[in-house]
Amino acid sequence: MKILTCPVNGPRPVSEFAYGGEVRPMPDGATCTDREWADYVFNRSGVPGIKIEWWYHIASGTWFYAERDTVADRVIRTWLPA
Amino acid sequence: MSSRLPTVTGEWIDRSRSVDFTFDGNAYRGFAGDTPTSALWAAGVHVLGRSFKYHRPRGVLSLANHDVNTMMQAGARLNLRADVESLEQGMALTSVNTAGGASGDRLRILNALGGILPVGFYYKAFHRPKALFPFWERVFRRITGLGTLDFGAPHIRTPKRYDFCDVLVVGAGPAGLHAALAAGRAGAKVVLVDENARIGGSLGYQRGGSIEGVEMLRDLERDLADLPNISVRPGTLAAGYYADHWIPLVDAKRMTKLRARAVIVAGGAFEQPAVFRNNDAPGVMLASAAQRLLYRYAVKPMDKTLVLTANADGYRAALDLMAHGVAIAAVADLRADGEPSALSMRVKQVGIPVLKGHCVLEAEAVGDRLVAATVCPMGADGKPDTASPQKFACDGLVMSVGWAPAAALLYQSGTRMRYDTTTHQFVPDHLPEGMFACGRVNGVYALDSRCEDGERAGTEAARHLGFDTPARNFSIAPERSSPSHPWPIVEHPAGKNFVDFDEDLHLRDFHNAAQEGFDNIELMKRYTTVGMGPSQGKHSNMNAIRVLARIRGVSPAEVGTTTARPFFHPVPMSHLAGRGFNVHRETPLHSRHDGLGAVWMQAGIWLRPEYYALPGKRKSDIVRDEARAVRSSVGIIDVGTLGKMELYGPDAGAFLERVYTAKFAGMKPGTTRYAVMLDESGVVIDDGVVARLSEQHFYFTTTTTGSTTVYRELQRWNSQWNLEVGIVNATGAFAAMNLAGPKARAVLRKLTSVDLSNEAFPYLALREAEVAGVPARLMRVGFVGELGYEIHVPADRAAHVWDALMEAGQGDGIRPFGVEAQRLLRLEKGHIIIGQDTDGLTQPDEAGLEWAVKVDKPFFVGKRSVQIVRKNGPRQQLVGFELDAIGASTTPRECHLVVRNGAIAGRVTSIAWSDTLGKHVGLAFVAPDMTELNSPFFIRADGGTMVQARVVPTPFYDAEGLRQKVMD
Secondary structure: OOEEEEOOOEEEEHHHEEEEEEOOOOOOOOOOOHHHHHHHHHOOOOOOOEEEEEEEEOOOOEEEEEEEEOOOOEEEEEEOOO | OOOEOOOOOOOOOEEEEEEEEEEOOEEEEEEEOOOHHHHHHHOOOOOOEEOOOOOOEEOOOOOOOOOOOOEEEEOOEEEEEOOOOOOOOOOEEEEOOOOOOOOOOHHHHHHHOHHHOOOOHHHHHOOOOHHHHHHHHHHHHHHOOOOOOOOOOOOOOOOOEEEEEEEEEEOOOHHHHHHHHHHHHOOOOEEEEEOOOOOOHHHHOOOOOOOHHHHHHHHHHHHHHOOOOEEEEEOOEEOOOEOOOEEEEEOOOOEEEEEEEEEEEOOOEEEOOOEOEOOOOOOEEEHHHHHHHHHHHOEOOOOEEEEEEOOHHHHHHHHHHHHOOOEEEEEEEOOOOOOOOOHHHHHHHOOOOEEEOEEEEEEEEEOOEEEEEEEEEEOOOOOEOOOOOEEEEOOEEEEEOOEEEOOHHHHHOOOEEEEEOOOOEEEEEEOOOOEEEOHHHHOOOOHHHHHHHHHHHHHHHHHHOOOOOOOOOOOOOOOOOOOOOOOOEOOOOOOOOEEEOOOOEEHHHHHHHHHOOOOOHHHHHHHHOOOOOOOOOOOOHHHHHHHHHHHHOOOHHHHOOOOOOOOOOOOOHHHHOOOOOOOOEOOOOHHHHHHOOEEEEEEOOEEEEEEEOOOOOOHHHHHHHHHHHHHHOOEEEEOOOOEEEEEEOOOHHHHHHHHOOOOOOOOOOOEEEEEEEEOOOOOEEEEEEEEEOOOOEEEEEEOOOOHHHHHHHHHHHHHHHOOOOEEEEOOOOEEEEEEEOOOHHHHHHOOOOOOOOOOOOOOOEEEEEEEOOEEEEEEEOOOOOOOEEEEEEEHHHHHHHHHHHHHHOHHHOOEEOOHHHHHHHHHHOOOOOOOOOOOOOOOHHHHOOHHHOOOOOOOOOOHHHHHHHHHHOOOOEEEEEEEOOOOOOOOOOOOOEEEEOOEEEEEEEEEEEEOOOOEEEEEEEEOHHHOOOOOEEEEEOHHHOEEEEEEEOOOOOOOOOOHHHOOO
16 A cells, blocks of 8 residues: 655555645636636546646645656655645 | 385474374374375375366475465365465365365366367357356366355454564575575564465575585574564465555464565575476476475475476485485486586486486376386477487476566566576566565575575665665676576477466467467467466466467567466455445434434435334335424424534635635624535535624535535635635534424424524524523524524534423424435425435536526636536526326336437436325426426336426425414
8 A cells, every 4th residue: 555645644554545636727717718717627637747636634634735756656745735 | 105204304394293184085194284285295195186177187296385286175264275284183175176086086087088178168169059158157167166165154354463664575585584684683673474384495495415504594593583673474475565565464364464664575486397298297296396395394205206407406306305215217407518517416426317408208197196207308499309218217207497486576566577588587677666686586596696685685675774784795696507498398299298287278278379369478378377277377477488489489578477466375365354344424313313213324424314113104104294293393303414614714704705606705693595516617516504603703514425525625725725714624513403393483492592583583594592501503594494493512412402302392293304304395395405406517507506606706616617608508407397197107206317209308306295285296307498387298207108297386385485484
């Protein structure tokens, strides 16, 4: 079982965490086109590589960012949203 | 006649304790420390099992659980590996897959039919006609298969253990022992496991006629004992590798899940059989198996043997056998130049003839017993030269022609392997972080080199973990000669030259498979089933790769290996079985409901009363009566399963405006408001009631099933928006009950001093007051369409308040009602249930919630999507309907389709018989052009019956909502 490091609680087994998808900036709904908005809402990039993802430590209710190499399934670093 | 030798130095058996057991009904006696195989072989029993397909007699091959020639059953214990299982007093062993025992198996006739049973035979012969397949399946299940399942076997559940260490060393042979000591001396907490009953690996049995290895083992054991930070665990199997060095360790009793910081794989290598005709005859065995018989169990494996070899290990085995009275007919060496080391001289000195460049063409068995072997020269092309064969009489034939690395854990950890042409084996090329390999699995064979390599791996692992131990230069000398022969395989026109002993695959099967087009290793594996038997290719995969490489004219490197998956050896199901953890939640009023006869139902993770059973009454009548009590007098329901959230801070109102569709910033303290939540695509995901307690303090509810995910998402938004607000999930901290009905106010008045009059506590208001002496939050909501109060109290006081309400309502006939009555009552009011009357695509407008969506707010989650969807108009619309025919024989149910002109035009989301209204009412999605009031539509009910329904306005009951605003 993988170990993931929660920025608050330290290294914990991955079964204590929930994945929250890739971190993606939300376009400004007031100015973006319908197409840009639909792309944000519905499309996800499956391209392997280094991604910044949302992870949630369930037991403590902590959301944080994880930079992860999805090819090697290696977590490079984790940190709390500013 | 017993083949037990006088005491052998280092033997594993305890001659002071004899063990009686039976095999196929015959009684035998062995010693404590024996395995069934060693005890039977000592007793002169050489047919220990029958092969899977041809029912050929089988004896010892590896004596190491790398083949399943000796799979047995002991009562309820299935698939016992007799080579490695410890012998127990009174064991009643039976062979598997035989008719009448291993020695006289009546199914041995199948061996004679082998010629018409080629690989793929089953696929081709029995799939047509289809109707006959079940017949053939029964036949094959009887004549193949492994053991008889005992359905009366006890259910055994084994708790798992958890453990941690710095360095896990897998394999306690010379390399693993040195690795463990090096890491241990550097200060690491080390766990050393070995699947064998004792540590030492080949030091104990690959002796070459010398006791040097045994002495080295004794010294190493002493060194281990001096280091308390090394935990030595024999009889323990590292069964697989999972991410971040998470290893299941399996012993006879249980599984221990071990988290290591580094792993050293020193699992050694599996000795590989040579492939020649009748290489499976009892008496033909791997050299290491013969040495194990000698040194672990003091059993003389045979009287006279031929040694077939292609490496130094075969010469050592010849010396070991000779030292214990086995006559050596000859050593046949596949290599044209023979053995380069001094071993060849030693063998010659003791008078053993050596035939260089020779192979075994075939073995000959009479009456299930090896009697002779025919040897002939092997050409440079790997083909036997059959011009002048030599025949040797022998009752044994030991093979030492090559090794395959026990690299399963390395593969599973993501190690990249390469085929090394100096050792003719796959070796680690690139190891993942924290993984180390040493010894034979690393392509290192000479004993000194293995020790050195182990020392290196242990030092590197310790340094990797930051232990302060000096870096050293290790120089591991390259092997003088390859321990493995690239082509230990001899063709024979009559076949029965086995590559896979588990699955009865001989050389020709591979040629046939390739001819059929299955010439990729993964395809070949699946077509021939090579490596798919119980020993998972340990003795067969390497030869299969060599065969396929030759067929295709490429190198083994190009053929590659199949995927190595956990578990490494089979693990008993009882080791894996644990307790079931189907968790559910109970509200603080659970015992009260039980006392009232609640019939429980699952609502998300919660248990809720569906209704309260009454003796002699049917469910439908009870539900009707519960609903009637609410409409006519007063009822009470536990709604404590709703999600309950506290929100506090100067930005609390602003936060709610962003996550819900309605406006909250202007709400006055002491009021409540219905709230709808969307996801970013504008789909309705939750609803609830928001109450404002004070300027900065809100309290709101979510659906029962949505509370966890809603709370989670709200936390996520809160982590991004930098608003000054905090959220607490108070779902478990509060109990909640809904008191509803025309008499609700009268009942509640008895328990609280707060002014409940319509003016002082109007509809949709919130008050904080004591109820039955308990501080409560009271919300006047229209939950079921009657005058009603939702009462939230601290969970630990819930039972007291419930009891007080039940008592206060006694004179008015208060009745608890369950989820079933609640749904009916809410449906009568046209209230939708998120998740029942909406689905994963429902936009708020489609569910009639547009009134609650305020797009004039600057932002809320899903707003932009709602705006886009509104441009196109709804795809469907939720409408209320009633059935035209009262008492129709077929009533539609939830999810029945609305059909128009033969096409789907929608579906029923809710439907119920309303006693109050005297008809069936329901909600359904229909096409946007079907929403006109009173227009008829058809629902396709069970059996295809078309039932006519009519669009009607909602609420079905008390459309003006007068009842929930009732005065005194």
